[in-house]
Amino acid sequence: MSDAKPVEEMTFEEAMRELEQVVGQLERGDVPLEDSIKLYERGAALKKRCEDRLKAAEEKVEAITADADGNATGTKPADGL
Incomplete structure (x- = not known):
């Protein structure tokens, strides 16, 4: 895990994929205690x-407004996306 990509640089998909791997390892229960703590x-x-x-994406979607015909009338940029 020492060569793992920093979490703050990961895309949502990368983080989710690795999170699924971490959960799988912890659920198997075959990881030594110290390694389990690091994994957790x-x-x-x-x-x-x-x-x-996800929160940033939701905020971006909420910033998009639509007129009566469903056309986007404006957007407000959301930080981080």
Whole structure:
């Protein structure tokens, strides 16, 4: 895990994929305690990254307004996307 990509540089998809791997390893229960703790910490950071990216995407979508015909009338940029 020492050569792992920093969580803050990951896309949503990368973070989600690695989070699924971390959960799988922890669920198997065949990881030594110290490694389990490190995996749990990494998983918590990955979970937060996914939540943050989803929140940013939701805010961006909410910033798009539509007129009566469904045409976008304007957008407000959301930070981070």
